[in-house]
Amino acid sequence: MKKITKLSLASLAGVLLIFSVAFKPDYFEISKQLDIFTNVFKEVSLYYVDETQPGELMTEAMESMLESLDPYTTYIPEERVEDFKIQTTGNYGGIGASIRKRGDEIVLTTPYEGFAADKAGFKAGDRILEVDGKPITGKSTSDVSTALKGAAGTEVTLKVERAGKIITKTFEREDVHVKSVPYYGMLDENVGYIVLTSFTDKASKEVKAALKELKKENELQGLVLDLRGNPGGLLNEAVNITNIFIEKGKEVVDTKGKMEEWEKTYKTLNSPEDLEIPVAVLINRGSASASEIVSGTLQDYDRAVIIGQRSYGKGLVQQTRQLSYGAQLKVTIAKYYTPSGRCIQAINYAERDEEGSVVKIPDSLRTQFTTANGRPVFDGGGIDPDIEMEPEDLSPIIISLYKEMLLFDWVTEYARSHESIAPAKEFELSDAEYASFVKWVEDKDFHYDTETEKALEKLETAAKDEAYFADLQSEIEGLRKRYESRHNNDLEANKAQIKRLLEEEIASRYYYDSGRIANALHSDKEIAKALEVLQDKQTYQGVLTASAKQ
Numbered sequence: 376m377k378k379i380t381k382l383s384l385a386s387l388a389g390v391l392l393i394f395s396v397a398f399k400p401d402y403f404e405i406s407k408q409l410d411i412f413t414n415v416f417k418e419v420s421l422y423y424v425d426e427t428q429p430g431e432l433m434t435e436a437m438e439s440m441l442e443s444l445d446p447y448t449t450y451i452p453e454e455r456v457e458d459f460k461i462q463t464t465g466n467y468g469g470i471g472a473s474i475r476k477r478g479d480e481i482v483l484t485t486p487y488e489g490f491a492a493d494k495a496g497f498k499a500g501d502r503i504l505e506v507d508g509k510p511i512t513g514k515s516t517s518d519v520s521t522a523l524k525g526a527a528g529t530e531v532t533l534k535v536e537r538a539g540k541i542i543t544k545t546f547e548r549e550d551v552h553v554k555s556v557p558y559y560g561m562l563d564e565n566v567g568y569i570v571l572t573s574f575t576d577k578a579s580k581e582v583k584a585a586l587k588e589l590k591k592e593n594e595l596q597g598l599v600l601d602l603r604g605n606p607g608g609l610l611n612e613a614v615n616i617t618n619i620f621i622e623k624g625k626e627v628v629d630t631k632g633k634m635e636e637w638e639k640t641y642k643t644l645n646s647p648e649d650l651e652i653p654v655a656v657l658i659n660r661g662s663a664s665a666s667e668i669v670s671g672t673l674q675d676y677d678r679a680v681i682i683g684q685r686s687y688g689k690g691l692v693q694q695t696r697q698l699s700y701g702a703q704l705k706v707t708i709a710k711y712y713t714p715s716g717r718c719i720q721a722i723n724y725a726e727r728d729e730e731g732s733v734v735k736i737p738d739s740l741r742t743q744f745t746t747a748n749g750r751p752v753f754d755g756g757g758i759d760p761d762i763e764m765e766p767e768d769l770s771p772i773i774i775s776l777y778k779e780m781l782l783f784d785w786v787t788e789y790a791r792s793h794e795s796i797a798p799a800k801e802f803e804l805s806d807a808e809y810a811s812f813v814k815w816v817e818d819k820d821f822h823y824d825t826e827t828e829k830a831l832e833k834l835e836t837a838a839k840d841e842a843y844f845a846d847l848q849s850e851i852e853g854l855r856k857r858y859e860s861r862h863n864n865d866l867e868a869n870k871a872q873i874k875r876l877l878e879e880e881i882a883s884r885y886y887y888d889s890g891r892i893a894n895a896l897h898s899d900k901e902i903a904k905a906l907e908v909l910q911d912k913q914t915y916q917g918v919l920t921a922s923a924k925q
Contacts, residue, residue, distance in 0.1 A: 412436075445707055445724040447693050453701035457524075463609060465553040465575040469524040470531060470546075472497065476516045477780050483535065484783070487551065488887040495546040497535065499884055500787030504541070505534035524548075538791060552577075558892040559585035562902065565596040566909050570892055571616070574608025574665040579615035586619065586648055597909030599902060600669075601657045603683060607664025610641070610692060610711070617672045618643035620654055620679065625714075627672050630692050632709030637694075653915050654679035655905035658758060659766065663687035671713040671758045677748045677919045681760045682905050688721025688757035715744040717754035748920050761918050762908065764901050772865040773873060775823035776816070782876055785812050790884040799882040799890035800897065809874050813866045825862070831855055 416436075420427055437450045451459050461467045471490025474481050483501045486493040503511055506522040514522075523531065525548045532545040555578035559569045567589040571582060582600075589595055607613075614627045621627075621643055628641045656670045656679045667686050673679035692709040712718050722735050736755040743751050753759060769777075776782050789808075796802050804812075835851055838844040844851075866873065875898050882894035896902060908915050 445691065447689075447691055448706045449704075451695075451703040451705060456701060456703055459695075459703065459705075461553075462573075463575060465555060465573065465577065467524060467551050468527045468529075468548050469551050470495075470497075470533070470548060471551040472523075474503065474516055474519060474523075475780075479512065481511055481514065481516060481519050482780075482783075485883070485888065487553070488889075490551050491546055491549045492533075495533075495544050497533065497542075497544075498537065498790070500783070500790075501535040501537050501542070503533065503535050505532075505543075507532050508534075554581060556581040556585050558889045559589060560893065561589065561593055562599065562896065562906055563910075565594055566599065566906055567593065567595050567597070568599045568601065568896070568902070570601045572605055574605070574612040574616075576609060576612065578608065578612040579619070582616050583619055583648055590649075595652060597653045597655070599655045599657065599905045599909070600679070601902075602662045602666040602670060603657050603659040603901075604661040605663070605666040606661065606687075607666055607689065610665060610668065613665035613668040614641045614643065615645075617669050618645050619648040620650070620652075620673060621676055622647050622650060625676070627714065628668050629712040630709040631712065632692070634708070637692075637709045653909050653912070655909055656681050657901050657905060658683045658686045658760060660684050660687060662758075663689040664691075667719050667758050668711065668713070671717070671719060671752075674752060674758065674761070675713050675715040675746050677746050677750070680762065680905075680908055680915060680918045681758060682762045682908070683760050683764055683901055684766050685759050685763075686719070686757035688719055688755075690718045690720030715746060715752055717742070717744045717752060719754060719757050721756045750919075750921060762904060764904060767872075767900070770865070770869050770872070771825045772823055772869055773876065775821075776873070779821070781816055781819065781821065782873075782880060785815055786877060786880040786884060788815075789881060796881060796885050799886040799893040802878060802882050802894055804874055804878050804881070809870060809877070812873075812877065816866060827858055828862070831858060 416429075416432065419432065420429055434450070434452065441448045441450060457467070470492040471487040472483050472492040473485040473487075475484045476482075481503045483492070483497055483503060484499055486497055486499065503519060505511060506519060509522070511519050511522075523533075525531065527548055527550040529548050530545055531548055532543065534541065534543040536542075553573075553575075555573045555575050556569060556571055559567070562568045567586070569582060569585045569589075571578065586598070589598075610628070610630075617627050623643050623646055625643045626640055627643060630637055630639050630641070632638065654673065656673060658666065658670050658681060662670065662683075663686065667689065670679075670681050670686065674681050690710050690712075691707045692711050693705050694708045696704045696706060698704055710718050710720060720736075738756065741753040741755040743753055746752055831851070831854060835844070838847050838851065861868075875895070879891045879894050883891035886893065908918065
């Protein structure tokens with residue numbers, strides 16, 4: 376068995392000495408618990424019956440401790456620091472493509488426009504066989520992703536299979552930048568549209584550049600800012616993006632934490648880009664953190680109409696602390712408050728129920744605040760939209776088609792047999808093409824479970840266990856036949872939604888991610904509502920001056 380070295384024990388003892396000397400008497404408990412932990416770690420490492428790995432034990436202990444606090448306080452070991460940086464900057468060295476695991480295979484799903492994989496001719500649907508001569512069989516997506524990444528200018532050899540053909544190419548990695556604004560354009564002659572998917576360190580520059588371009592090329596009379604599914608990012612970028620639409624010197628967010636240095640008011644520092652243009656902001660349940668700062672602040676100042684569903688409700692601020700040996704700690708240091716004074720944090724991680732589960736703040740306990748125009752807004756549960764829209768939920772068949780990659784695979788075959796398609800905004804599948812998709816799926820012997828099917832199986836099992844089956848058999852069999860009849864027609868019953876997803880995926884194969892977004896515009900109900908509001912000044916002003924939520 377490996378022994379703990381004298382050096383490592385001395386280091387732990389040193390930590391205890393620092394705590395005992397540096398901290399005030401009220402930190403005695405910290406010193407005490409560290410002492411206990413050090414002894415437990417030593418005893419387990421020395422005497423546990425099987426071989427132990429000190430690094431793994433310590434990581435497990437740290438992660439379990441942090442998990443008990445909140446989902447955002449996390450330990451980042453040295454080997455994951457680069458991945459963490461990618462989240463905040465959108466920059467990395469690699470081939471510029473996303474991958475996905477399918478069974479034992481790793482499939483290339485999206486080559487990024489203009490980057491190394493795209494320029495080398497790799498396509499969505501290519502099955503990766505080897506990276507630099509090493510088979511990827513049994514590897515995770517994380518393992519393969521790490522192998523594909525590397526410093527710009529270094530060579531990588533990628534071997535893939537495409538429609539039965541083996542393709543091997545050696546090419547150079549590049550500096551890859553994942554855009555925070557993957558698409559911007561016009562929804563009609565006068566209303567612009569900007570999609571913001573993350574708050575990296577270049578997000579505000581990208582939004583500002585997109586707005587300037589739209590104003591330069593068009594008579595812009597309204598703007599839709601789409602924050603749906605945007606999980607957030609850098610707080611400063613949220614302030615800078617808000618600053619595009621509100622004047623210099625305005626409060627955007629207050630942060631309040633344990634340390635005085637984290638008690639801070641963030642204000643706009645620059646001249647705005649446009650104070651007059653009507654703005655609609657789209658949010659949903661996936662809009663969090665920095666997205667909520669932008670939408671909440673614009674709502675508090677009555678500067679934009681918020682449309683969609685209530686946002687996620689993450690009102691916590693994290694800071695990255697440097698640790699020894701290149702590791703980092705991302706720790707929650709404060710809560711943030713919008714200009715009206717509300718904190719939109721939906722879950723109180725400091726309080727747990729009897730089973731140890733976190734407590735979501737009920738609507739009945741949310742406190743009312745007011746916007747600049749006196750409209751009521753509430754804390755404790757995310758940003759409530761001014762105009763609420765019903766979310767479009769995916770049916771079980773669509774979820775299963777996605778999980779089994781049947782939508783993806785059919786589109787891969789479609790793209791291989793069609794050299795080109797209509798412009799992304801105009802492209803539509805014909806009914807005949809959809810019928811060919813249905814037949815293709817049926818030939819795959821596709822089956823998926825539904826809650827109804829599970830309930831029928833439970834009913835039959837319970838009836839047999841309780842000796843009711845003889846009396847209920849005909850009714851149960853009748854229900855199953857009617858269910859199977861409806862179930863077998865699900866591809867046709869969900870045609871509109873499935874067809875739309877196929878069209879978006881096809882558009883992405885020819886026009887990349889921007890094509891996917893452009894194709895979805897014509898069928899997006901929330902965008903249609905935003906257009907309706909922005910095209911009617913009376914409606915727009917009515918929402919922003921209403922004494923009660925629409």
